[in-house]
Amino acid sequence: MDDLLQISRLTKQFGGLVAVSDVSFSVREGEILSIIGPNGAGKSTLFKLASSFLRPTAGEVRFRGERISGLAPHVVARRGVVRTFQETTIFKGMTVRENVIIAHQLRANASLLGYYFASSVARRDEAEFGRSADEILAFLGLDGIRNDPAVTLPHGHLRALGIAIGLATNPTVLLLDEPFAGMNHDETMRAVEIVLGVRRRGVTVLLVEHDMPAVMQISDRIVVLNFGEKIAEGTPAEIQQNQKVIEAYLGVEDESIGI
Amino acid sequence: MAQVIANGVYLGAQYALIALGLTLIFALMNVLNFAHGQMYVLGGFITYTAYGQLGLPFIVALLASGVTLGVIGALIEKLLFRTVIRRSVREESTMLLAAAVAYFLDAVILLLFGEKQRGVPKIVNGVFVSDALIMPYDRLLIGALAVLFIGAFMLFMQFSKPGRAMRALAQDRVAAQLMGVRVDRYSMIGFALGAMLAGVVGGLLVAITGVNSGIGGPISIKAFLMVMIGGAGVVGGAIAGGFILGMIESVGLSVLHAYGDITYLVIFAALMVFLSIRPNGLMGKPWG
Amino acid sequence: MSSTSKLFSALAFLLVTLVAVPWLITVTRRLDLYYTLTSVALLAIASGGVWLTFYIGRINIGQAAFALMGGYVSAILVVTYGVPFWLTLPLAGLFCAVASILIGLPILRLRGVYFAMVTLVLTEVARLLALALPVTNGAKGLVNIPLPGSTTLFGVTLIPDFATLANPRLTFYLISVVLMVICYAGLYRLVHSRVGRLCLSLQQNEELASSIGVNVAYLRVVIYAVSSLLGGLGGAMFVAISQSIYPSSFTITDSINFMLNCFLGGLGYVFGPILGTFLLYFGWDLLFQTGRLQLLIFSSVLIALMLILPNGLLSLRLFRRSKG
Numbered sequence: 041m042d043d044l045l046q047i048s049r050l051t052k053q054f055g056g057l058v059a060v061s062d063v064s065f066s067v068r069e070g071e072i073l074s075i076i077g078p079n080g081a082g083k084s085t086l087f088k089l090a091s092s093f094l095r096p097t098a099g100e101v102r103f104r105g106e107r108i109s110g111l112a113p114h115v116v117a118r119r120g121v122v123r124t125f126q127e128t129t130i131f132k133g134m135t136v137r138e139n140v141i142i143a144h145q146l147r148a149n150a151s152l153l154g155y156y157f158a159s160s161v162a163r164r165d166e167a168e169f170g171r172s173a174d175e176i177l178a179f180l181g182l183d184g185i186r187n188d189p190a191v192t193l194p195h196g197h198l199r200a201l202g203i204a205i206g207l208a209t210n211p212t213v214l215l216l217d218e219p220f221a222g223m224n225h226d227e228t229m230r231a232v233e234i235v236l237g238v239r240r241r242g243v244t245v246l247l248v249e250h251d252m253p254a255v256m257q258i259s260d261r262i263v264v265l266n267f268g269e270k271i272a273e274g275t276p277a278e279i280q281q282n283q284k285v286i287e288a289y290l291g292v293e294d295e296s297i298g299i
Numbered sequence: 300m301a302q303v304i305a306n307g308v309y310l311g312a313q314y315a316l317i318a319l320g321l322t323l324i325f326a327l328m329n330v331l332n333f334a335h336g337q338m339y340v341l342g343g344f345i346t347y348t349a350y351g352q353l354g355l356p357f358i359v360a361l362l363a364s365g366v367t368l369g370v371i372g373a374l375i376e377k378l379l380f381r382t383v384i385r386r387s388v389r390e391e392s393t394m395l396l397a398a399a400v401a402y403f404l405d406a407v408i409l410l411l412f413g414e415k416q417r418g419v420p421k422i423v424n425g426v427f428v429s430d431a432l433i434m435p436y437d438r439l440l441i442g443a444l445a446v447l448f449i450g451a452f453m454l455f456m457q458f459s460k461p462g463r464a465m466r467a468l469a470q471d472r473v474a475a476q477l478m479g480v481r482v483d484r485y486s487m488i489g490f491a492l493g494a495m496l497a498g499v500v501g502g503l504l505v506a507i508t509g510v511n512s513g514i515g516g517p518i519s520i521k522a523f524l525m526v527m528i529g530g531a532g533v534v535g536g537a538i539a540g541g542f543i544l545g546m547i548e549s550v551g552l553s554v555l556h557a558y559g560d561i562t563y564l565v566i567f568a569a570l571m572v573f574l575s576i577r578p579n580g581l582m583g584k585p586w587g
Numbered sequence: 588m589s590s591t592s593k594l595f596s597a598l599a600f601l602l603v604t605l606v607a608v609p610w611l612i613t614v615t616r617r618l619d620l621y622y623t624l625t626s627v628a629l630l631a632i633a634s635g636g637v638w639l640t641f642y643i644g645r646i647n648i649g650q651a652a653f654a655l656m657g658g659y660v661s662a663i664l665v666v667t668y669g670v671p672f673w674l675t676l677p678l679a680g681l682f683c684a685v686a687s688i689l690i691g692l693p694i695l696r697l698r699g700v701y702f703a704m705v706t707l708v709l710t711e712v713a714r715l716l717a718l719a720l721p722v723t724n725g726a727k728g729l730v731n732i733p734l735p736g737s738t739t740l741f742g743v744t745l746i747p748d749f750a751t752l753a754n755p756r757l758t759f760y761l762i763s764v765v766l767m768v769i770c771y772a773g774l775y776r777l778v779h780s781r782v783g784r785l786c787l788s789l790q791q792n793e794e795l796a797s798s799i800g801v802n803v804a805y806l807r808v809v810i811y812a813v814s815s816l817l818g819g820l821g822g823a824m825f826v827a828i829s830q831s832i833y834p835s836s837f838t839i840t841d842s843i844n845f846m847l848n849c850f851l852g853g854l855g856y857v858f859g860p861i862l863g864t865f866l867l868y869f870g871w872d873l874l875f876q877t878g879r880l881q882l883l884i885f886s887s888v889l890i891a892l893m894l895i896l897p898n899g900l901l902s903l904r905l906f907r908r909s910k911g
Contacts (some may be wrong), residue, residue, distance in 0.1 A: 093794070117800040125798070131791045134784075142781075142788050146800035152809065155781040166781065209799050331700045333843070379890065387897035388855075391646050394703070395850040396893045398843050402886035410879060516839060520711060523704040531700055564715040567708050574705055575693030583701075 044069045044244055045090070045121065045213055050099035050109075052085050059085040061268040062099070067213065072235065072245040074255045077265035078288060084217070086265065087248045091123035091215050092116040103213070118146055120212030124205065126221065127198040130190045136201055137186040140173040143208035147172075176204050179241075180234060196227045203234060207241070214238060216247040220254045228254050256280070264288070301431035307549035308542070309438055312445035313500055315541025317518065318525035319452060319534065320496030326469035326532035327489040329390060330380060333397040335497050336519030337404035342368050342498025343510030344412045350505075351419035357506065364502035365495045372494025375400060376487045401515065408512045418509035441503050448499060449538065456534060465489050469532065524566075527574060530583020539581055597772075604764045609757060621756040625828060627868050628763040629821045632770050634848040634860035636817030639774065641854050642783075643810050644790035645695070649706030650818045650845045651837035652713035653683045657819025658826035658836060662729045663722060672735035673746065676823050683819030684812040691811040695804070710842045717834035728833030735827055759828050766824065767861070770817055775857050777813075786810060851892065853899020862900055 045067040052060040060082045067073050077083050088094040090101055092113055101109040108116050131139050147169070148155075150162035177183045180200045185193065190201060199219060206214050219235060220228045232254055239245055249255050255262065256276045264272040264279060266288040272279055279285055317339060324332045332338075342364040349360035383396050423436045456462040464485045467475040476482050501510065525544045529536025544566075551562035574580070612620050633654050640647035657679040664670040664678060694705050717723045734749035746762065749755045777783050785806055788796040797803045826832045848867055852859025870888065874881045896902060 091798070093798075112802075112804075113794075113797040114800050114802050117798060122800075123798050125795060129792060129795050131788055131795065133787060133791050138784070142784050143799040145785070152782050152785075152806075156777060158780070162781070205795075205799060325700065329700075331703060379894065382894055383897045389898075391641075391854075392850065392893070392897050394646065395847055396890065398847060399886050399889035399893060402882060403890060406880075406882035406886055410883060520707065520839070523707060527701060527704050527708075560715050560718055564712065564719060567712045567715070570708065571690075571694065571705060571712070574697060574701065578697050578701060580701075 042069050043067070044104065045246065046102040046105075047086075047090060048099055048102070050086070050089055050101065051097045052082075052089055052094060053097045058268050060089065060096075060265075063265070063268075063270045064099075065263050065270065065273055067244060067246050069244055070239070070242070071260040072239055072247070072258055073261050073263065074259040075246070075248045075263045075265060076250070076252070076255055080267075081265040082268040083248045083265055085268075087123070087215060087217055090246065091121060093123065117209060117211075120210075121215070122206050122209045122211035122213070123215040124202045124217055124219070126217050127195050127202060130198060130201055130205070132191045134190055135187050136182060136190050136193070136204075137173055137177065139190050139201060140176055140204050140208050141166075141169045143205040144169040144172060146209045173208065176207050179207075179237065180204050195222060196230065199223075199231060200234060203238065207238065207243070211243055213244045213246060216245060216249075218249055219247055220249055220251040223251075232258050302433065303549050303553050304546070305432055305434055307546035309434075309442040309545070310549055311542030311545025312442050312449065313504060313541075314521065314525055314545045315538045316445050316448055316452075316496055316500045316503075317522045318529070318537035318541045319449065320493035320500075321522045322526050322529075322532055322534065322537040323465075323496070324490055324493040325526070327465060328376075328380065328384070328393075328486055330384075330393045330397060331523075332493065333394070333519055334375075334401040334404055334515075335493075335522050336515035336517065337401050337408065338368055338372070338494050338497035339501040339518050340408055340510060340512060340515045341371070341404060342501030343505040344408060344417070344501075345498070346502030346505045347412075347417045347419055347510060351417070357422045361499060361502040364498040368498025368501075369491040369495035373487050373491035375494070376490035380490070381483065381486070401519070405512070405515060408515070412512060414512050416509055416511040417505075419505055422506050437506060441507055444503060445500070448496075452496065453534065461485065461488055524570060527570065527580055530580030533580075533582045536580055536582040601768065605761060609760070618756060621760045622828075623868065623872055625756070625760045625763045626825070627865050628760075628767040629824050629828075630845070630848070630868065631821075631861045631864040632767050632824075633818045633821035634845045634864050635770055635774055636814035636821075637845045638849040638852075638854070638857070638860045639777075639786075639810055639814045639817070641849055642778065642790060643786045643807055644698075644793070645807075645811075646699070646703035646846070647706050647814065648703050648839075648842045648846055649709035650814070651710045651839065651842040652706075653687060653815040653818030654822030654825070654841065655713045655717060655832075655834070655837040656686060657683050657822035658832045659717060659723055659729075660819070661823035662732050662826050662832045665732055666729055667722075671738065672827055673738045676820065676827075679823035680816040680819040683822075684816040687812050687815030688808055691808045691815075692804075695807045695811060707839060707842065710837075710839050714834050714838060723834070726834060728831060728836075730831040732826065732830045732832070734830065763824060763828075766820070770820070771858065771861065778857050847889070851889075851900060853901035856899070856901040859899055859901050866900070 043066040047066065048064045050060055050063045051058070063086060075083050075086060085094065089096050089109065092101070092108055092111055096109050100107050103119055103121050108119060108121060131142065134142065148165055150159055150165050154162040174183065174186070177186050180203060182197060182200055182204060185197065193201060203216070203219070216235065220231050223231060228251060235245060235247070235258055259276055261273065261275055262279045263270060264282070264285050271284045271288060272282045274282070317335070321332055321335045324330055345364040345367050346360040349355045349363045350357050379396055379400065380393060383392055384390070387393070421437050423440055425436045427434045427436055427439060456466060464475070464480045465488070467478065467480050468482060468485050468489070472482065504510070521544065525540035526537060527540070528543050529538070529540030547566055548562070551566060555562045555565065608624065612618060633650050636653070637647045637650045660679040660682045661672065661675040664675040665672055670678075690709065694702065697705055718725055723729070734755065735746070737744055737748035738746045747758070749758065752758055778786075785796075785801060788801060789803060789806060793803050822837060826836070844867065848863035849860050850863070851867060852861065852863030871881070871885055874885050877884055
């Protein structure tokens with residue numbers, strides 16, 4: 041397996057505060073890699089750095105050997121590294137299907153003018169987007185509600201819609217921002233199935249998560265952050281045995297490591 | 300040079316007070332109050348009537364301006380903004396309301412006080428003269444009063460119960476509500492306080508420059524400028540923005556004296572360049 | 588609406604504005620109404636631009652700057668260089684579009700009230716520039732601009748020479764309405780194409796839009812350029828009718844009114860600005876008889892409208908539909 045995404049010596053400071061400090065690891069093609077850590081460990085900062093929504097203070101992110109950190113988010117998405125957001129971030133004024141159709145922008149062959157004047161390329165694009173959106177919605181079990189306004193969805197479906205939007209871009213690597221947060225056991229199990237399904241489509245997954253049991257179940261490898269530094273990296277079994285990780289989590293009362 | 304700086308500080312103190320009211324309302328309710336300049340003008344006319352026409356002491360007249368505008372502000376919030384904010388799909392709708400209120404106040408001012416430039420007798424006579432500086436005593440007094448009011452406002456926001464509640468509200472509306480801050484009540488108090496500040500500055504400046512019904516719009520624009528320089532919704536930003544604009548104007552008008560309007564053109568152009576580098580002003584948070 | 592009923596509504600609108608209205612005006616001898624209605628049509632074009640910037644989630648209070656710019660470009664080309672007016676009209680629009688790209692690149696990064704305030708300042712910058720530049724003739728402005736000449740295409744006279752017309756006001760009215768219809772047809776198509784959907788994605792969440800690969804900065808600038816083009820067209824046409832332009836021809840009040848027109852019609856409806864402009868302009872005109880109370884009544888009605896219909900007049904239609 042090749043290294044698809046290389047995070048090397050990444051550091052991010054906000055004012056005097058170091059949110060992420062000298063973190064390096066790689067994501068291999070076809071795997072599910074999770075980043076975990078106690079609250080305030082720098083997970084979401086690292087997530088934004090990896091997806092180029094933040095510019096690192098030092099270090100870099102490379103995708104297939106090419107530097108992507110510092111590029112605009114839409115350029116990074118075009119290369120194949122796409123992030124999702126937490127559940128409330130969808131296009132609220134559109135239906136479920138419209139959300140997914142608009143997310144096909146990266147597959148667009150026509151220009152703005154083409155779409156404006158409904159050129160033949162644009163019409164072919166739009167037919168293709170509709171077909172692909174329906175396929176993705178069926179894959180995620182959202183076809184029954186595809187014409188519902190997106191704002192009215194319950195949060196399990198919202199999370200699935202977020203992933204549907206991500207899939208529509210045809211990503212090589214999909215970065216998931218806390219895909220299991222705020223879910224009960226059944227919802228989490230369904231979401232786990234969805235993430236496994238995403239990987240079966242050939243998409244490499246990097247996710248940031250709180251929910252330890254789900255992470256242990258789903259991940260090929262895990263990276264653990266504490267106070268902005270990487271304290272461990274390995275398979276779920278290795279992480280569960282790791283003394284540093286156990287200490288880091290014992291220091292935090294309201295969080296259970298779930299072993 | 301000392302003269303230019305003194306003028307800048309004097310002007311800046313007035314400006315900062317104007318900007319404080321605007322930024323307070325923005326921070327609490329996310330409303331860009333187009334009517335701020337008109338509130339200022341109304342305050343000016345009330346002081347003009349009480350002090351200039353009725354012969355009441357200046358400080359009483361100032362108080363009357365502040366209280367009247369406070370009441371008007373509270374009513375505008377309670378009767379108008381609250382309803383529109385609740386019922387509107389898009390929060391920008393409050394801008395239309397604010398613009399309509401500005402027109403309304405303009406109309407009221409025009410009907411009540413006419414369109415003539417009004418001035419009042421000097422509050423103190425005499426001129427302070429030293430080697431480097433010539434400054435009339437009334438300007439010194441008004442400048443000092445403005446600084447005093449700024450200080451009082453900051454102390455109020457920092458230490459009083461309503462002040463703390465309003466700061467919580469400005470930081471995070473939902474969290475404040477969960478903590479038991481009565482959002483409606485403090486939105487109203489905040490709006491009233493913002494309007495009151497506008498009224499008080501209007502009253503202060505009537506003693507120096509007089510007042511006329513047409514300056515509301517231009518004053519609003521200057522207030523917007525200051526808030527943009529400092530950063531919207533931040534108390535420190537408003538004060539900084541006020542003093543910076545006061546200073547730039549003072550320097551600009553003395554350097555580019557011969558060219559008149561060019562000063563403002565230069566200020567505006569510089570501001571646009573500045574904002575494209577620092578989109579949230581000096582101290583603003585990216586929440587607009 | 589089905590496409591036949593759309594076509595029918597469009598034809599009905601054209602019939603009313605191009606045939607019925609002139610007929611009514613002739614019958615009632617209210618020739619002054621031509622000027623009012625022409626103004627409505629032209630201001631509606633500029634307001635349409637403001638509406639479009641609302642559509643990408645930006646509050647634009649700077650349209651008067653582009654109306655002024657368009658007006659001056661056309662006037663200067665006509666007066667100083669003798670370019671035929673009908674050629675200066677697209678040139679004015681293009682000039683504004685290019686200028687707005689240069690201005691928009693930095694300022695479109697601003698959001699919310701910051702963008703609103705900067706565009707407001709932009710209006711003031713335009714006025715001060717018009718005062719200061721030698722080519723605009725300062726506060727005295729450009730006056731006695733000749734009326735547009737005739738224009739022919741393949742030997743057919745499309746628009747006759749205005750100086751020779753018995754009733755130039757009617758012709759101006761017809762041309763302005765046609766221009767407005769063309770502009771709004773363009774807007775309508777934009778909103779209902781994938782481009783419109785992309786605009787909506789910007790309005791609703793720029794971060795999410797960029798995460799799915801939308802070039803947010805590029806699209807914003809393109810839309811702002813279209814918006815300013817409309818402002819420039821409206822301004823240039825206006826100057827041709829009034830035959831003069833001053834730095835005070837379009838001011839902050841106009842910028843705010845353009846915005847009010849959009850709000851009043853409803854931000855969710857493409858044709859909202861036409862209705863808003865019509866009502867605001869006519870309402871103001873009707874209230875002229877009330878003399879000193881004009882502004883008071885006007886603003887009171889505006890406030891009342893905001894309280895009753897905070898989502899614009901056209902939201903009434905939506906309400907009815909959701910009820911039935």
